[in-house]
Amino acid sequence: MKLIKYIDISGKFDYDLYRSAQENGNKRKIDKVWASEEVVRKLSAFLKSNIRSLRFGLCHGTRRGKEQEWFSKYTDADFLGTEISETAIQFPRTIQWDFHETKSEWIGKVDAIYSNSWDHSYDPGKCFKGWLSCLSPGGILLLEHTTYHCEDQVSQLDPFGIALDELVLFLTEIGQGDYSVVAVLRNLTNEERMSKIGLAVVVVRRHGPTVDLETWRSV
Ligand SMILES: C[S@@+](CC[C@H](N)C(=O)[O-])C[C@H]1O[C@@H](n2cnc3c(N)ncnc32)[C@H](O)[C@@H]1O
Numbered sequence: 001m002k003l004i005k006y007i008d009i010s011g012k013f014d015y016d017l018y019r020s021a022q023e024n025g026n027k028r029k030i031d032k033v034w035a036s037e038e039v040v041r042k043l044s045a046f047l048k049s050n051i052r053s054l055r056f057g058l059c060h061g062t063r064r065g066k067e068q069e070w071f072s073k074y075t076d077a078d079f080l081g082t083e084i085s086e087t088a089i090q091f092p093r094t095i096q097w098d099f100h101e102t103k104s105e106w107i108g109k110v111d112a113i114y115s116n117s118w119d120h121s122y123d124p125g126k127c128f129k130g131w132l133s134c135l136s137p138g139g140i141l142l143l144e145h146t147t148y149h150c151e152d153q154v155s156q157l158d159p160f161g162i163a164l165d166e167l168v169l170f171l172t173e174i175g176q177g178d179y180s181v182v183a184v185l186r187n188l189t190n191e192e193r194m195s196k197i198g199l200a201v202v203v204v205r206r207h208g209p210t211v212d213l214e215t216w217r218s219v
Contacts, residue, residue, distance in 0.1 A: 001166055002151040004159035006122055018122045018159075019084060019098075025157040026063060026085035034116055035067045035144075038189040043142055043201065044074030045216040046185065047112050051140060054111045058082065058134065060099040061117025065091035071114065079112075102130045110134040116144035119158045128171060132179045135206040141179075143167070143204070146197040164200055171204050179204050182211050 006021070008014040047054055054077045059067040062081030071079040072093065081094040088096035097103075099115070100123060113131050121127040131141055147153070151161040162170065168181050175181070183203040188194070205211065 001162040040070040045219040057112040060115040065094040068093045106134040114142045141204040143202045
């Protein structure tokens with residue numbers, strides 16, 4: 001794994017530097033949507049077949065907010081997105097919020113969390129621990145992984161990179177037996193864009209029933 005540090009001249013973590021790098025990147029790419037509606041539709045079916053009472057979800061690092069719109073549409077649950085940039089207010093179901101932080105009302109209360117933006121984390125251990133702490137019993141965290149999330153893609157804007165197998169080990173360690181990687185989903189879409197970049201979705205679950213890996217595929 002590789003992690004770029006944002007430090008000031010005295011070697012201390014410089015949060016303003018991180019925040020402005022993310023905000024500038026967000027504004028530069030404000031017209032772009034990375035997430036795929038087809039993938040979100042499939043993941044929604046997966047969530048519906050594996051979570052008994054799917055009511056509230058979070059999407060982290062959402063720019064134009066399409067993923068929370070699509071998850072809300074396909075699951076009928078209420079999905080909210082976090083976005084560090086001030087542009088957040090332009091998009092429905094989106095709050096301006098740094099995803100490294102948790103709100104007290106989220107702890108143990110979020111049925112599903114999705115992100116394709118975790119490679120923008122300045123401290124992935126803090127970030128993933130925070131997200132897992134929000135899961136309700138049996139709740140599910142979905143993390144998209146592609147070649148763009150690997151070490152060789154690390155930059156000032158995307159400070160964290162990790163191979164898929166290392167990510168699975170990292171999450172297993174962080175989960176400490178209370179949260180487990182229960183599946184890695186592939187073949188979520190025939191879209192050329194996503195298959196070229198090797199889309200996989202890592203599924204982490206707070207302990208609960210085992211996951212159904214079949215029925216959701218036929219939707
Ligand atoms: C690669 S883009 C993906 C946007 C969106 N998920 C999509 O599929 O189009 C990453 C987004 O995460 C946001 N972001 C970066 N760091 C963040 C943080 N700490 N908290 C919340 N959002 C963050 C960026 O501003 C950017 O809009």
